[in-house]
Every structure is written in structure tokens, then in C-alpha cells.
Amino acid sequence: MATLLRGEVRAILQPAGLAQYQDAYCPPGVPFAEVRRGPFDGKADIAVRPDADGELPKVMTFGGGRVAYEYDGRDGQGRAVYRYAPRLSPSHRDVMNGVAEVYAEHALNKAKGGQ
Known part of the structure; x- marks a missing residue:
């Protein structure tokens, strides 16, 4: 679990x-x-620092800015909830094309009588 510095808020990625x-x-x-x-869904060892107005960042990025998570309020434990934002993530299209290849390969194997 991340150690919080003064003013920081725990966050979770969903x-x-x-x-x-x-x-x-x-x-x-x-x-x-x-x-x-x-x-990064489920990652909970993150701390977020509010800006000077006390607002949390609207978007957090990971992977050199290729994956974005968007702020979506607080959960019951008071953590800031950030949700995966595919429309804001530059890597989303490439990842989804890779997922499509896996689904196509699985369908082909199934059609051939495999697993």
C-alpha cells in the first residue's frame, strides 16, 4: 500500500x-x-495529489501516456476512483486489434475441432 504524503488521496483503478x-x-x-x-484495472497502491483548488486530476495516464484513466468520484472507502478511458487512450485501438486476433484464432481452432 502506498504511503500517503500530506494532502494525498488513495486511488483505485477500475x-x-x-x-x-x-x-x-x-x-x-x-x-x-x-x-x-x-x-491496470484493480491497481490500488496509488496516491493522487489534489491541485491548489483541492480538485483531483480529471485524467491520469500510464505507460508513457498511452493508457488513460478518468476520475469518477469516490468509493465507500473514500478512495478516488479512476476508470479506464478507452477513448482517451492512444494504445486502445492497437490493444483491441490484438484482442480481435485472439478471438479470431480461438474461433478458427474451435471450428477445426480444437479447443
Whole structure:
């Protein structure tokens, strides 16, 4: 668990909610539920520092700015909740194309009688 400095707030990263994934890219053959998944979902050892006005950052990025999570309020434990934001994540299209390849390979194996 992250040690908090004065003024910092614990945060947790969660899958995208409707506001974040609506109209996000989803290739054919991939269930739309896959769009919700972010690479850092569940990470809870994060601390966020409010700005001078006391507001938390609206967006946090990871992976050199390639993955974005959007602020979505507080949970019951008082942690700041950040949800995966596929529309704001530059890597989202590439990741989803990779997911589509896995789904296509699985379908092909299943059609051939494999697993």
C-alpha cells in the first residue's frame, strides 16, 4: 500500500463505466464488454495529489501516456476512483486489434475441432 504524503488521496483503478466506453473502438468479432477492460484495472497502491483548488486530476495516464484513466468520484472507502478511458487512450485501438486476433484464432481452432 502506498504511503500517503500530506494532502494525498488513495486511488483505485477500475474498468470503464458507460461514460468512458460509450462510442469506443471495438473491432468486429469482439464482445463489447472487452472494451471496458484496462491494463491496470484493480491497481490500488496509488496516491493522487489534489491541485491548489483541492480538485483531483480529471485524467491520469500510464505507460508513457498511452493508457488513460478518468476520475469518477469516490468509493465507500473514500478512495478516488479512476476508470479506464478507452477513448482517451492512444494504445486502445492497437490493444483491441490484438484482442480481435485472439478471438479470431480461438474461433478458427474451435471450428477445426480444437479447443
